[in-house]
Amino acid sequence: MRIFCLLFALLNTAWAQPNIIFILTDDMSWTGTSVQLDPTVADSKSDFYLTPNIERLAAQGMVFSAAYAPGPMCTPSRAALLTGKTPAELRMTTPGGGRAMDYHKLLSANFIRDLPSSETTVAEALQEVGYATAHFGKWHLGSSAPGGHGFDVHDGNTNNEGAGTQSESNPKDIFGITQRAIAFIEEQVQEQKPFYVQLSHYAVHTPIEALEGSKTQFAQMPSGSRHDGVDYAAMTWDLDMSVGRLLKRIAQLDLIDNTYIVLMSDNGAPSNPRQSFNRPLSGGKGSLYEGGIRVPLIVRGPDVIKGTFCTEPVSGCDLFPTFCEWAQVSLDDRAGSSLVPLLKLDRLAFKRTQAALLFHYPHYGQGPQQRPQSALIVGQYKLIKNWEDGSLELFNLKTDLEETDNLVMQLPEIAADLNAQLNERLAQVMAALPKTNPDYDPKSGWPRRRGRELMAR
Structure with missing residues (x-):
């Protein structure tokens, strides 16, 4: 009988729905961390910014060398990440603006600003199978709020700035977002409920804000040849420190063996020397050159092969089917394809729904x-x-x-x-x-x- 109970417990653990934590950074360049994203490209990391906790996350999981945001701007990417559909299909191709001037040869295409309620989000899909869901930080998907798209707990309809939660000790709400996520996670642990939580940071989008101590630290460091912005480096450091707090609490709660952590950026950084040069990539935010859409993507989880790189081109649209496969959710065809085979180093089993x-x-x-x-x-x-x-x-x-x-x-x-x-x-x-x-x-x-x-x- 004891053997039967032990086997049942092991099987139950194997079948348990995993927790999913999605950390979405804002305007972070492919070269915006101290993680070398491509083992063959020395300049695929910053020569000034330091992100030791993201480095640790990368060492414990898989780094995608050719990961792409669904679009070169925030709103299109965020809509695509939530739905698994491309911005073209959603017709959410820009945050707004784009009014034609007389020196423009073309009139910008029609677009919508609000995420349609008819679209199924990953939060709604996971809710259907018992997940508690939360969204903290930047929303920027029109007039609706996260609560109308499957999130049980959220900060409301926020855009590029938080709802008055920033302070000198909490610049850009970096630490507030993380603390609210930790509190949500702790509550779900108490209730023994699987969870999906998305931390949508305002960093490292402008305006550049950071702790004074972090600014002092980087002001005393030698500049890099590509990156030298002290305040920007400090803001990146603060973001990394918040990631460290989250990783530490996940370990303390004994959740590592049943929790996936995904870190990605919504698009590339502006091509601005005062912020984050994208070199060796060309272009920047708002363009379809590599600097606008190639971004960091790191995944850690129970069956992810540690310390590995994947060079297969992948998209943020692939996260929706990936999360659904982890949560054992069946879904209809999407633009994206599940990354689960790649995370297990089974490239032959990876089949794209769309070839391109x-x-x-x-x-x-x-x-x-x-x-x-x-x-x-x-x-x-x-x-x-x-x-x-x-x-x-x-x-x-x-x-x-x-x-x-x-x-x-x-x-x-x-x-x-x-x-x-x-x-x-x-x-x-x-x-x-x-x-x-x-x-x-x-x-x-x-x-x-x-x-x-x-x-x-």
């Missing part, structure tokens, strides 16, 4: 690289379509991470094939496309008018 990763930003932004574009990644090749003139850019990311060598002329068949795939995918999801601007005046000049456009936003 799709990106769609049919808008103008705040710089010359932030213009209407769509992109497709298939294996080592990436195609960018510029909607202003229909021109194509083809890059081999395996040999040209900086996207300096356009291969359209050298590899016309590959370019044509990827362009056909791109057009087919956009038509399949009924993506909104930009249209000709009838008021376009090439003599008005972009640089001279840019200041007025930004003021209008």
Whole structure:
């Protein structure tokens, strides 16, 4: 009888629904931590910022070297992360703005600001199988609040700033978000209930805020050749310290063996020397070049192979089916594909629902690289379509991470094939496309008018 009880207990533990913690950073560059995200690229980590706790998380799990945010801006990515659908399919392709000026050749495509209530979020899917769900921090998905999309506990409808919870000892609510998440986790442990909690940090988005002690620490350190922003480094350090507090409490609660922790950024960092240079990646936030969409992704969990790297291109859309597989939730087809085989180093078992990763930003932004574009990644090749003139850019990311060598002329068949795939995918999801601007005046000049456009936003 004792043997039977022991076997039953072991099986029950094996079948138990795991806990899931999702840490979403804001505007964190691929090179924005001290974790080397690609073992073959020395500059895939910062030469100034320090993130020892994220390093520890990476050492205990898997690092994805070619992970992509679903979009180059926050709202599209956040909607896609929650639903497993691309921004193109959701028609949530920009946070707003993008009003056409007379020096724009195109009118920005139509878009929606509010996450539709008809869309099933990962929180709602997990609620259906008994999970307690919580969202702390930045929401930025329109007029609705997290409570209308499956979250039992949340901070409300927040945007780029918190609801008055910041202070000198809690800059950008970094430590408040973590403490509220810990309190939620402790409550679920008491109730013996599986949980999904999303910590959507305001850091490292501007404005740059950090503890004074952290600023002093980095002011005394030698600058790096790529990164040298003292306050930005301090803010990154504070974020890392909050991650450390969370990891420590998870260990104290004896949850390590049944808890997955995922850390990702919503998009790349702005291409701004006062913040976080994206080099060796080109471009930045708001563009579909690598600096705008390639981001950190680290996963730790019970069956994740520790200390490993995955070079397979993956997307934030893949997290929805991954979380659902962990929670034993059946779901319909999504743009994303479960990462579970990759996390077990079973690459042959990894099958994409869609063969290519799709990106769609049919808008103008705040710089010359932030213009209407769509992109497709298939294996080592990436195609960018510029909607202003229909021109194509083809890059081999395996040999040209900086996207300096356009291969359209050298590899016309590959370019044509990827362009056909791109057009087919956009038509399949009924993506909104930009249209000709009838008021376009090439003599008005972009640089001279840019200041007025930004003021209008």
